[in-house]
Amino acid sequence: MRRTSAVLLLLLAACQREPASDAGPVRGGVAASGLEQAAIASGAIADAAAISPFGLFQRDHEAGRDALCVIPGKGGALRFGLEANFGEEQSCRGQGQARRTGDKLILSFSGGDRCIVVAQYDGDQVALPGVVDMACADLCEGRGTLEGVSFPRIANDAASALRARGRGGDPLCEPQ
Incomplete structure (x- = not known):
């Protein structure tokens, strides 16, 4: 028993x-x-958690070029600049600070309405969500929108990001 x-x-x-x-x-x-x-x-x-987001992300297409640069900022912060083109007089452009959280990049645009976008980051690409805050509409001209724009990586160094230029020839990421 x-x-x-x-x-x-x-x-x-x-x-x-x-x-x-x-x-x-x-x-x-x-x-x-x-x-x-x-x-x-x-x-x-690749282990995306081990890949720095510094560098240049860019895609050429029929309507133009979409580009995102990510560079180091003061005190370990990240800075970024982006431009997305959708044809004549239809584009979006902005700069600001970024913060990495796991597989996300939180993009906080400088300017009046405080547009914040939580983008997916996998080490090879930054993809913006299909829906963004209405405050982000101020970054765009014409019928342009940041919704669903993706940026594949083409360079993984800050120097390449600093050389990136927008459609008008001005730098996407300005040195501090």
């Missing part, structure tokens, strides 16, 4: 354990799946 009670007690204790999680370690506030961790460990994909 005692042996049976001991076995039942052990089985009951085993049932009380917390189930094992299939999520891997937490990277930048986001739990990485086991498959993602294996791909990072094997070198099949």
Whole structure:
């Protein structure tokens, strides 16, 4: 009887354990799946949490060019400038400060209405969401909008970002 009670007690204790999680370690506030961790460990994909956002992100298309530069600012802050073109007299342009949080870049535009955009950052690309705050409309001319614009990385250094120019020839990111 005692042996049976001991076995039942052990089985009951085993049932009380917390189930094992299939999520891997937490990277930048986001739990990485086991498959993602294996791909990072094997070198099949880059670990976005380890890739600095400094550099130039740019895409050429039929209506023009979309460009985003990210450079270091004072006290470890990030600074950025962007321009998105949608054809003649339809574009968006702005500058400000950025903050990285996990796989996100929080872009706070300088200026009156305080446009803030939370962009997705995966190390190779910065993608703006499909819906942005109405305060961001002041950054755009014509029917231009920042909604859904993406910027693939073309350079990963601040010097390239500082050389980036907008449509009018002026720098996207100004040195401090």
